[in-house]
Amino acid sequence: MRRSAAQVSLGAGAVLLAGTLLIGPLLGPDGSSASPEPVAASAAPADDPLARSIAGLQDQLKEREDDDELWAQLGGAYVEAARVSADPSYYPKAQGALDKSLGLLKEGNDDALTALGALANARHEFAAGADWARQAQQVNPANSTSWGVLADSLVQLGDYEGSTAAVQQMLDLRPGLPAYTRASYDLELHGQRDRARQALELALRGAFSPADTAFCRYYLGQLAFTGGDLVEAGHQFQTGLEAVPNDPTLLAGQARVLAARGEQDQAVAAYERVVAARPLPDYLFEYATYLESLGLTEAADAQFSVLDAAQALFEANGVQDDLTSALVAAERGDPKAAVQHAQREWKLRHNVDAADAMAWALHSAGRNEQALGYAIKATKLEGPNATFLYHRGMIEAELGMDAEARTHLKAALATNPHFSPLHAPKARAALDRLGAGE
Template sequence: MRTRTAVSAVIAGVLLLVVAVAAAYTASVDKDAAAPQQVTAVARVDPIAASIDAAQRRLEEVPGDYTTWAQLGSAYVEQARVTADPSYYDKADGAFQESLALRPEGNDAALSGQGALANARHDFAAAADLAERALAINDYSATAWGVLTDARTQLGDYAGATEALQRMLALRPGLASFTRASYDAELHGDLVAARSALEQALATTDGGAGEAFCRTYLGGLAFSTGDLDEAAAQFDAGLQAVPGDTALLLGRARVLAARGDETSAVETFQAVVNASPLPEHLVEFGAYLESQGRTDEAEQQFALVETVRALFEANGASDDLTMALFAADHGDPATALAAAQAEFERRQNIDSHDALAWALHAAGRDAEALPHAQQATALGGASALFLYHRGTIEAALGQVDQARATLTSALDTNPHFSPLHAPRAEDLLASLGGRP
């Protein structure tokens, strides 16, 4: 699980790099069963589906293989992330349950997988508990330490997350641990270390999905500081490795929007929501359309948000963070506040503090909002959007000098942080007397 300052805070971004996906089984796919072009397509385009297929075939031959059941469950979790299809969550749950039925004691792989699934469903307290149960069985499980790192990060236990991450790095330095190390550094404002960790992660890959994953976050890191050229270069390189990758296309869409290329930005955002209609993607595309005065088209995207959100909830996944920010931005403070409070009850991290602050501001309760906005920006790596929210709240409270400083910091951090809110930040700052 990870959120990135590179990404609009409307998004509760997720890192679910499930290291237990059955790579060994992927390699065992019978190459004679398909034409060479088909084998190449599986290897380059859909390795997770290949892992699922190979694991399923293994289980047809050896249905009592509890390890493969756990690996199949982990592959289903990753497939849910990639495809934005929440029906894979129930499939994952069933696979983990089967693994535990076959091996109820000492099955740390299944418990770690259940923890990753709980993280995906935003049940972070359960994820932390499951990871700790797995570690009680096997303290040397890098996978379990990774699940615990993600859960603690989302719960706002940043010191505990760093501690778990250090254990993971010691046990298995590689793609999964280096990318988490990058996010940990970014959260604390150390962008040099964050980039270095991503470059180390990139060095462990041999192209394909691993490279695309690293370049997604290298591009996002560049975008978070307003470096559009570097961001574009990273996203383009990633798309060379995996053409059509949704996360990379989303990054490209943001760069195109920031550069004012409306036609290409709309086309690219549309490709993203077509491939991955997550609520946060629909909201972001709608917000961009709204910023361009295309309100009818924006409403078409927004109309889908609740439908998709309900589908995810039916499969055990909650995302009140997206709804809180969306409702606060669109004149529904009651819904925003209810959603933000629900999210805050689940986790008290910087994202939930920011969402609650913004919802309280929308409800006209700025004195209550300010402490949460301060908490959201206190860790060291405050995003431009979080700073904009805080500056707006400070301005509403008449704290003019502080608001000017905070809004200036937001725009200095990334002048392209939001097609809707960056211009509003500029206008508000000007109305307060400009930069200090």
């Protein structure tokens, strides 16, 4: 499943389809602000459209410092720059630029309100993101981007019905790549993988830049990977890399495929390139657990140390990611911290990701009876998630619920036999211990 890292961007790179005219109804009938970044001319790499855009906006603001629209555009560009670069120091810059825009035009400034919603989502402040998006819609209900921001917020808050409706509204207003990619995620969550793929193919047909092409190829590849199709996943990731060589997101996908195929040296090299270019906590955690699966404990510990530093940097710039912290703590044998982080996350949002984190944290603390209720919540959607099914099966096994454990462990491996280099073998070993059953 795709998660929070994708839900930051305002435009074509936003992550989360269903053009009503093209593929039918979506689900069918059934604190304080930083000062604005000083505006100064800056050289932008010739091959970096986002850097050129930021530099151009800064240059224009030298002459038009009271232009609220330019400040809103700059703020949105900073949010996108944080996503692309994995540099959270862009978030205070975005906050300052957007506050400046609202200071110049307090009423009717839906662009700044929408960008503030995207910024809040990027910082994992999803309730605030939804609030900013709704304020933007009060100003301009035809602003399709604000519906995308609202969809991103609601899916993270666990309001799946509301998120589906927001995506549909976005499609009705402006069917295109941002709407189609969001709808593909919605369809995947609801178990409609074929339609999710069709939606991404529609998005791909509307991709006019190499970056947009690579973006679509990544999600087509990831959709194939989560369904256990390594051949198709590898093809999509490689095709995306032909459009944008060395793209870290595509390299991460490629690393997963290499790891699943048992090509260890190549997988390690690919992960090294990923975390060097984009040291996001999710990528660092994935790489560390892969190293752990290979028995490279010292190397894994080094990556966990880098992960700690990365999380501290994000937290210093207003991003609180207790979900990742809970999973990391559970993995590293710190059940007390795992439960604390998971509880903080659950207080903020009740989606399947937070439920799974609660389940696994409680399991790590030996509190399996409590964990089971959250594991059931985590697996409530129609779209199967191999990791969530594995967690549920392991919890049931600890509770002596052998038949249920077999069902969910088998389902995890049937969904994606390569879901985790570390945990997929543990799922198979658990099934061997449980036996075939009746």
